[in-house]
Amino acid sequence: MFDIAVFTLSQLLSAGMTRRAVDTAIRSGSLIRARRGCYLPGDAPRAVVEAVRVGGRLTCLSMLQLCRVFVFANSATHVHLARGASRLRSPVDARRGLEPPQARTARLHWLPLVRPEMAGKACVGVIDAVAHAVLCQPARYAVATIDSALNRGLLRERELAELFAALPRKYGVLRGLIDGRAQSGTETLVRLMARALGCRVEIQVHFAGVGHVDLVLDGWLVVECDSREFHELVEQQLEDRRRDGELAKQGMVVLRLMAAQILYRPDEVIAALRAVLAVHRRCAVAAR
Secondary structure: OOOOEOEOHHHHHHOOOOHHHHHHHHHHOOEEEEEOOEEEEOOOOHHHHHHHHHOOEEOHHHHHHHOOOOOOOOOOEEEEOOOOOOOOOOOOOHHHOOOOOOOOOEEEEOOOOOOHHHHHEOEOOHHHHHHHHHHHOOHHHHHHHHHHHHHOOOOOHHHHHHHHHHOOHHHHHHHHHOOOOOOOHHHHHHHHHHHHOOOOEEEEEEEOOOEEEEEEEOOOEEEEEEOHHHHOOHHHHHHHHHHHHHHHHOOOEEEEEEHHHHHHOHHHHHHHHHHHHHHHHHHHHHOO
C-alpha cells in the first residue's frame, strides 16, 4: 500500500514498453495516467490517483483511512507536497469523467518528511501520515489515531520519539495519553473522557468466563464501546448479554456505549459516566 511507485514515461519506455503499449495499458485499465508524465498501476486506489494528480503523494487522514486506522471524519484528499511545488491541479479531472457529484478538495501538507525516502512514492510513510493527522484533528482524535496505528502494528512504540520530534513542541503533552492496547478509536475517546473525570482507568482487562473488556473504571465499572458493525447481529447481542451477566456475578457494573454516541454525542457519554459514578459514590458513602 505504502510502496506504490509513480512511473514517468521515460521509465516505462526504458523498461521496454513502447508508446503504443503505454496507450493500450491505459485504455485497458492496467495503467493510470494520473497527470502529464506520471503513471500509476491500474489498481491504485482512487485517493492515491487524486494525490498524484495534484502533484504530490497521499498522506494524513486520506492515507490512514485506506489503512483502516481510526480517523474521525474526512471528505478531502490530503496531499503532501515538497516546498516550492508548482503547477498544482485539482484532485479530480472533470474532462475525463472523474468529477464526483460533490467535487473533492485537496488539503495540502508541507511538513518536511520524517521518511524522505518516500518522496518519490505515491504515498508518504505511516509515521508521516500520522504526524500530518495530528495536525489535522483535535487532540482527542489525534490520540485515537496514534493508538489505532500502534494497535494495527503500522506504527511502532520506538517510532513515537521520531513522531513527536517532527511535530511542534506543544503536541508533546499528548505523548503520555497514548496507549496502543486500545482496540478501537471509540475506546480511546472514552478512556480520555474517563481520565478527565478523574477515574482510574484499566485497559483490556481479562475476566474469567468473559474474556477481555474494553475499559474498567475505578475497579468496578466495565465500559464496553460497541460498534454497529460487530454488535447489531442477534447472535452477538446474545453473547453481549451473557458476558454482562457473568460480569455482574463477579461484582461488576456494565455500561455499554454505542459508537455513534461516543463520536457524535460525547456530552451524553460524559453525562452517563458522571451519573453512574455519582450513584456508586453515594452508595459507598451510605454503606459506611
